[in-house]
Amino acid sequence: MTEKEPPTRSVSGRVILVLSTFDTKHRRQSLASISRRSNLPLTTVHRLVHELEEHSALVRGWDGDYEIGSKIWRLGILASVHTDLREVALPYMEDIYEQCNGAVQIAVLDGLRCLVVDRIAGSRTLAVLSKPGSRLPLHATGVGKVLLAFGTKDLQEAVLNSLDRFTEQTVVDPEKLSSQLQAIEAQGFARTNEELAEGATSLAVPLRGKGGRVIAALGVVLPSRTTDVSPMIPMMQVTAAALSKKLVETGLGVESRLRTN
Template sequence: MDKPPETRSVTGRAFAVLDTFSTKYRRQSLSSIARRAGLPLTTAHRLVHDLERESALVRGADGDYEIGRKIWDLGILASVHAELREVALPYMEDIYGLGNDAVQIAVLDGLRCLIVERIAGSRTMSVQSRPGARLPLHASGVGKVLLAYGNHDLHDAVLTSLERYTAQTITDPAKLSEQLKAVKSQGFAITDAELEEGARSVAVPVRGKGGKVIAALGVVVPSSHTDAQRMVPVLQVTSAALSRKLVEAGLGVASRLH
């Protein structure tokens, strides 16, 4: 029989805290963590503070906590995401070689998109899409692709909480809904300074078995690049080749990548 959380070692109690996070509980308040871990609030506070200091947890502006980059950095070593990165990397390098500032691939992660890999060099502007970052679906190119091809529950959840990041961020649900229809119809998404000033992104879907969208492939360039749409055909051809390779490698099922 498992020991009660309060009688476990410090390591055991730390894992009890981490175990409270799941696909249903991606963001939690301190009281929620304490309650679900079965720990006194003071004990949970101390453990959460220690985990936050080590980047295993991160505290949002609203005070709630979510899994931090340290867990991502460790988890990716044994995760199926490592396989996705390995298969996708050569294709991403080809796109980067054409002179793009950054190339990234992302998968759906709850109400956000998770950047699985990004290639960027010294010429690259400062952008938020580092590996392990979780970007808003409504304000990023890869995010809009994943949202456009998502189900109704995902749409409803995202459209009720459209946070503004820049003056260009779309926070009108009706306007975003129309844009998502266009993304799905055209097969690509383009954003301009919606997540970060001065950055434009272009993204296309990556498909798995049965044509189901399992990831998004995109580039990030300065907003001064007025011909960003020229990358759409390149991304689409590359995505088609990558999609075939992922299916051949047995990674063409969305549930394996999330």
């Protein structure tokens, strides 16, 4: 007996059902999980997920599971919450940009990656991989390491079990990365040097929301030839504290409102 699709559901309705299976507790799912949660036949889910993947609405991870893709983010950024976040953060990002002349970015946790919500980068900055909507590896970026260090144990365990190498400097030793995460949590900032791209170093600090919980990361990307980024750490931390306070005051300091799925 073959699987039959419910006759009353339109194609668009089934697509919404598939996408609606993703939430804060189901950021990554197998085809079987999507089928079970959407109550759609597995053959139907396989076809729809494949089409969504082709359009970057879903992306397939290293383990075969699926998560929300950049197309959904680009649509979601039209929502007022993302517009408000960018508007609130922009003056603080501009202040840092004027001081360091590097690319300044804000990122939030998005599954097993970090999502760049906004970025400032001009002709004075080096070419960087990140742009608004980019999903970057947590273990190879400054903003990613901050989010990972203050993330849950389950998140850390999942990332430590899937460390891809991007350059010779990428940390792919779980013990070494785990030690780094402990240091980042203790000192309140993260630094990377050519771990995602050659010629680029990064510095990042946490942004805190209601109750002091880390909800995002503020970072800069600079040329590796920059002699010493240490003097920037206090400036970044002071700016992050001021921005965190503003996010809470405007009602944006809630983790679920800053995430995209």
